[in-house]
Amino acid sequence: MRQRRHPRAERTRRTSRARWALGLLLALLLTAMTTAVQPLNATANDPANDPGSSFYIRASGNEFLAYSRIIRLQHSGAANGTLIGTFEHASKDGTASDFVIRTSKDDGRTWKTLTTLNDPLKGENHPSDQFWQPFLFELPEKMGEFPAGTLLLTGNIAPSEKVRTDFVLWRSTDHGAHWTFQSILQTGGGSVGAPHGGSGIWEPFLTVDGAGRLAMYFSDERREPEYAQIIAHMVSNDGGVTWSARPAVPGGLSTGAWYHLTVKAVGCTLTVTGRPSGSPAKPVGFAYQDPDCSFTRGAIGVRDQAGTASWRHLTVTRSG
Template sequence: MRSALAGVAILLVTALPAQATPQRGVLFDGGSSYPRVIRLANGTILASITTNMGADGTGVISASADNGRTFKRIATIKDPAGARGGGTCCSTLYELPSAVGTLPAGTVLWVSTMGFSAPLGVRNTSNRLWASTDRGVTWRFLSNVAVSPNRFDIWEPSLSVAADGRLVAFYSDETDKVHHDQKLVQVRSADGVHWTDQRETVVSADWYVRPGMINTLRLPDRSYFMTYEVCNNDLIHLCSAYFRRSADGWNYGDPRDLGTLVLTADGKHGRHTPTPAWSPRPGRAGTILLITEMLVQDGGATAGGNGGTILANDNHGDGPWYEMPAPIKVSGVDNEGCRNFSPSLLPARDGRAVLEVTTDYDHAVCKTYYATGPLSRF
């Protein structure tokens, strides 16, 4: 499971000098994790974090109407399932590109794992879906996407709308402990309320192998691109980032196929918490960006760009990836749960810059930071 904090601001159109280090700002000045940022269809930028300060796990929504220069907190989501020490984790934001049931296009969805901090004897984690029809100002509980049938956890949900118009939710599943330590699964809904057709997305025959941290994009050609980490499959590619593709957003191939490892020409690869984004530049036909917690060399040793590198590919993931400087450089990143844990990217509409939100320690507090920098190769 994951926990990290993030702040959010969107990319400025004006590119910064390649040699300049962008100044990072603070989005949430307190313990937080899993920052996410999206641009709504009307141009408003929304950011979310989860925080477990105090007895209740809550989600905090902030908005920017000036292209990410400033942010204002507009909502706090207090789910009863995360109250009294239940805790919340691993949330994400998503705007519906088309209507789903009675939910109109433009509905903003927030889904988070609730109850993961409850004592084992009473723990039943659930992925809980909330909806806003006023661009994140007010929220209502919509449904349980999934509820653990036992004391083991489900978490790290993400959302997508498939080509057939149904809402798809993906998440990490530890509840099948007889056969798998963890696997990735998916469900779908025609209305955002009733969820059906649970199936495996990525799973290994080896009990110890743990696929997790799944996210998807819909590319301009209408195909779908999925990223996730795979842990414990070998000592070199430990929790490294993998990808697979789909034509319809529901069928991603044989679940027993672990997918394609994200690699640079010299064998560097990202470890832990991969989060993708699509940018119209610098590639002629656009570029897939991927940011991970860590960057390691071919043999598994920490790379020089660790904690400050974006991996990019101009060909829908095919062929070698290349490195780009991330707006924020986090020092000392080594899979300890805060530093650069589950960072997120939001490219500018013209693809010349990118906003990063990530977490880092301020003394003993894990805070969310944001900064915008140019999209350029090293």
């Protein structure tokens, strides 16, 4: 005869097993969470856990330092991983300043100066006491005659007299040890006499656009009083030796303007027309024809010409 278990004892055993299973599950979850938040190959000696030394220390109170730029080489062969950096640098007493080029080969634990770049411009208010808004860029691939790994540095030489701003471009082919002055890329006014407090050019940024060209974007106050400031850009097809004054846009569309776009697909021809926002002007645009009428399904992608904005897709299907 099978012995009958007491219901309370059975519930106690079930509760005990459930608590044990819950405890094991929580232990496993905590272990998984602890494992998940651990950095890969983390050790006490990782550079991220080491405060390191200062990027740069002023030699005297006469030096003014502001925002810095640091890149890690990625297209330079054996030099990959090296940090190259510089920063805004000015002299408070009006004497000549420079860009200081610094480097680290141990992930920022220690830094040393590679070289300094002096003002290559001549004339009134030069050499400048203010070197502003540097931007470092490593070519990711061969552009023109320059191989991948070539370094570019552009910066704004803006004397404290506030009457002129110049974007200057330097180039290095030995990982920042030596630099060659390339050219003046753009020239603007300063902050004297403009309706909104400035007619200068500011903050140059270098990148590769969607067409594979070297591109520079910057803030431009030279169209005052129509605009207080616009985001302008220019492009180069030869690695920065020559530059467009302003990239052409097909069909009469202008840069720096918002448009209401109309996209039509008629047969095998795509037509894009645009009218400036809020303007009664006649629409302008351009057309693309698929000569073989080969597409049966697809998408029209619309974005800015430089290729930096997100695509806006319109579905296209062939009918008839």
